[in-house]
Structure formats: C-alpha cells, structure tokens
Amino acid sequence: MNRKVLGGALLLAMLFASVFCLTGHAQIANGTIRGTVTDSTGAVLPNATVVLVNQGTAKQDTQASNREGYYTFTALSPADYTVKVVAPGFDAWEVKLTLRVAQEAVIDARLDRK
Numbered sequence: 337m338n339r340k341v342l343g344g345a346l347l348l349a350m351l352f353a354s355v356f357c358l359t360g361h362a363q364i365a366n367g368t369i370r371g372t373v374t375d376s377t378g379a380v381l382p383n384a385t386v387v388l389v390n391q392g393t394a395k396q397d398t399q400a401s402n403r404e405g406y407y408t409f410t411a412l413s414p415a416d417y418t419v420k421v422v423a424p425g426f427d428a429w430e431v432k433l434t435l436r437v438a439q440e441a442v443i444d445a446r447l448d449r450k
Contacts, residue, residue, distance in 0.1 A: 367435045370408035371443040373401040373421055380405030381447060384423035391416040391432075414439075421445040 373384040384401040392415050401407045401421075414437050420430040426447035435441055 365414060365437045366411045367414060367437070367439040367441065368408060368410050369412060369417065369419065369433075369435060369441045369443055370406070371419075371445060373405045373407065373423070373445045373447065375426065376446060376448050381423050381426070384421050384426075384445075384447070386445075387418075387420045387422075388412075389418045389420070391418060419443050419445070421447060423447055425450060 369388060373381045373386065375381055380401075380403075382401055382403045382405055384405070384407075386399055386401060386407045388397045388409050389395070390413070397409055399407055399409070412435055414435055416432065416434050418430060418432050420428060422428045427450055429445045429447050431443060431445075433441060433443065
C-alpha cells in the first residue's frame with residue numbers, strides 16, 4: 337500500500353512540474369532585431385556601426401556589422417526602437433520600428449555613398 341501512495345505522489349509531482357515548465361516557456365516575451373548592411377549596389381558593408389535605441393528608456397546598444405554585413409540584437413523587450421547605421425564614406429541610415437512580443441524583426445540597411 338505504501339508503494340502505491342508513493343508512486344501516486346511521485347506521478348502527481350511530475351505532472352505539476354511539467355505544467356509549470358510549459359507555462360514558463362509560454363511567457364518568453366523578448367524579441368530580436370537583425371539584418372544586413374549593404375551599399376546601394378548590394379555589396380555588404382562589414383564594420384558598419386549599428387546603434388539601437390529603445391525610445392521608451394533611451395537605452396542604447398551599439399555593435400559593428402560582421403564580415404558578411406550582418407548584425408543582431410537579441411533579448412529585447414517589446415518597445416519602440418530606432419536603428420541607426422553609419423559607415424565611413426556613406427550617408428547615415430535610420431529607421432523606427434515597434435518590436436512586438438517574441439518578434440524577430442529583419443531590418444536591412446542600404447547605405448548610399450556620400
């Protein structure tokens with residue numbers, strides 16, 4: 337009889353644990369902004385400076401595009417953002433967007449020569 341009670345309690349505990357794991361996973365709200373920086377001919381621009389500004393908090397993150405012109409910002413809260421891209425010899429490029437819950441926004445920047 338003791339084994340039946342212990343087994344039932346263990347099964348019940350596992351059931352509760354799995355329910356809590358599933359609900360925790362569903363609460364992921366962070367999003368991503370990523371893209372590629374190119375020039376007006378479509379050639380990638382490595383080492384372009386990409387600046388991301390959260391309009392609500394004024395928090396600013398900066399990174400350089402990689403060899404393939406790619407950049408990515410992860411673990412972002414849903415909010416209004418500005419993405420600004422600058423590179424030597426090119427005009428600055430800027431766009432505003434609203435990032436939604438768990439959204440992956442692809443923002444490709446095409447810079448014109450000065």
